[in-house]
Amino acid sequence: xxxxxxxxxxxxxxxxxSEKLDLDKGIYKILxxxxxxxxxxxxxxxDSENIGVFQGIRVQHWDVxxxxxxxxxxxxxxxxxxxxxxxxxxxxxxxxANLPYGGAKGGICCNPKxxxxxxxxRLTRRYTSLIFDYLGPHRDIPAPDLYTNEQTMAWMMDTYxxxxxxxxxxxxTGKPIEIGGSEGRKCATANSVAFCTREAAxxxxxKLKNATIAIQGFGSVGYNAASxxxxxxxxxxxxxxxxxxxxxxxxxxxERLYSHKIKTGSVLNFDxxxxxxxxxxxxxxxxxxxxxxxxxxxxxxxxxDVNAKIVAEGANGPxxxxxxxxxxxxxxxxxxxxxxNSGGVTVSYFEWVQNLTRTHWTLDEVNNKLENKIVETFxxxxxxxxxxxxxxxxxxxxLGVGRVAHAINTRGLWP
Ligand code: NAD
Numbered sequence: 001x002x003x004x005x006x007x008x009x010x011x012x013x014x015x016x017x018s019e020k021l022d023l024d025k026g027i028y029k030i031l032x033x034x035x036x037x038x039x040x041x042x043x044x045x046x047d048s049e050n051i052g053v054f055q056g057i058r059v060q061h062w063d064v065x066x067x068x069x070x071x072x073x074x075x076x077x078x079x080x081x082x083x084x085x086x087x088x089x090x091x092x093x094x095x096x097a098n099l100p101y102g103g104a105k106g107g108i109c110c111n112p113k114x115x116x117x118x119x120x121x122r123l124t125r126r127y128t129s130l131i132f133d134y135l136g137p138h139r140d141i142p143a144p145d146l147y148t149n150e151q152t153m154a155w156m157m158d159t160y161x162x163x164x165x166x167x168x169x170x171x172x173t174g175k176p177i178e179i180g181g182s183e184g185r186k187c188a189t190a191n192s193v194a195f196c197t198r199e200a201a202x203x204x205x206x207k208l209k210n211a212t213i214a215i216q217g218f219g220s221v222g223y224n225a226a227s228x229x230x231x232x233x234x235x236x237x238x239x240x241x242x243x244x245x246x247x248x249x250x251x252x253x254x255e256r257l258y259s260h261k262i263k264t265g266s267v268l269n270f271d272x273x274x275x276x277x278x279x280x281x282x283x284x285x286x287x288x289x290x291x292x293x294x295x296x297x298x299x300x301x302x303x304x305d306v307n308a309k310i311v312a313e314g315a316n317g318p319x320x321x322x323x324x325x326x327x328x329x330x331x332x333x334x335x336x337x338x339x340x341n342s343g344g345v346t347v348s349y350f351e352w353v354q355n356l357t358r359t360h361w362t363l364d365e366v367n368n369k370l371e372n373k374i375v376e377t378f379x380x381x382x383x384x385x386x387x388x389x390x391x392x393x394x395x396x397x398x399l400g401v402g403r404v405a406h407a408i409n410t411r412g413l414w415p
Pocket of ligand 1: 144145148216217218220222241242278292294295314316341342
């Protein structure tokens with residue numbers, strides 16, 4: 001499922017939003033293409049002293065509202081198609097949140113699970129040096145994504161700084177706190193998923209206390225979402241990772257499951273839970289479903305099996321346009337990725353502002369600013385969806401695409 005192309009879906013979404021907005025044909029043509037796509041051959045010596053060659057990609061979609069911003073992923077399925085779609089979604093996400101950024105995404109096609117820490121470091125540094133000319137705090141600012149983390153960002157920041165000749169903490173976000181990272185960044189994406197879910201629950205009249213939740217993915221977004229929502233009083237009944245999932249109607253303690261995963265390498269065979277497949281997880285009996293792994297998980301084939309009342313997209317692109325229509329007709333309240341997971345890029349923006357101004361905000365400051373922004377944006381999208389009688393994805397896209405189009409019109413084309 002994950003190998004399926006996603007760019008056609010991103011383009012379908014852009015077309016739909018453009019038609020709804022009655023967008024100028026020329027602007028639509030501009031937004032369909034990324035401004036720049038960089039392909040590099042990342043060559044490293046591996047631990048056995050052989051040469052490894054990996055394809056590295058950075059796609060910069062559009063930067064009319066500010067420097068490019070977007071994560072870097074390390075995964076065997078990374079393709080130009082995927083990274084281009086993800087860069088486009090970043091453009092809309094930043095515009096919806098009113099952040100002064102354009103959208104970008106990057107990745108290296110590799111299997112990080114089969115590489116040592118030293119190999120990953122060499123890979124990250126070589127990739128950074130190859131795209132160095134296109135990076136910078138006022139040009140393009142990377143962040144972590146699938147199978148990359150704050151250590152990856154520390155290597156990127158160090159490589160960029162070494163090549164410049166001085167420290168540039170504002171060149172990447174999602175860094176460790178001791179080198180300029182922000183308080184609250186680790187939980188930021190999960191927090192925005194939780195804030196949006198809380199507001200959606202009010203709308204669909206679902207009590208959060210003991211509401212049942214299934215989460216696909218148990219990494220940075222999935223684990224933290226489980227933890228935050230468990231602390232909000234919800235009952236986590238199913239969780240999965242790339243090996244499969246576990247289900248327990250009495251509830252799963254995320255911290256204990258995390259220790260189990262560290263010990264055994266997967267979430268499987270935990271406590272009194274039953275093992276389930278990722279397909280079964282999506283169809284679990286639950287009130288809230290949080291896809292927090294990969295694209296293309298809820299499709300035309302399995303959308304009808306979704307039992308949840310709310311789907312909160314922690315992952316980028318987990319639901320195809322066909323599945324969107326099925327879920328909308330079933331009355332499922334879907335909180336789209338470009339809104340639900342926008343907490344990550346929002347706190348990345350806070351980190352960048354702190355770095356540029358050489359300040360450090362407290363955790364309370366960061367979390368309060370994040371909550372205010374997410375709740376305000378949620379209701380902006382919600383009001384538009386009521387007005388347009390559309391699903392939340394369409395209204396979020398209309399808001400994002402509309403803002404970017406307006407900015408292009410205002411700036412005009414040069415020369
Ligand atoms: P991660 O590498 O920390 O975790 C990924 C998790 O997904 C792991 O538990 C892995 O086992 C699981 N997984 C991988 N393939 C799977 C499959 N086929 N089925 C089920 N589970 C699978 O990555 P992350 O940072 O948590 O990112 C997850 C998703 O959230 C991605 O779509 C990413 O683009 C999106 N996202 C992340 C952030 C962020 O701040 N990290 C922000 C916005 C969106």
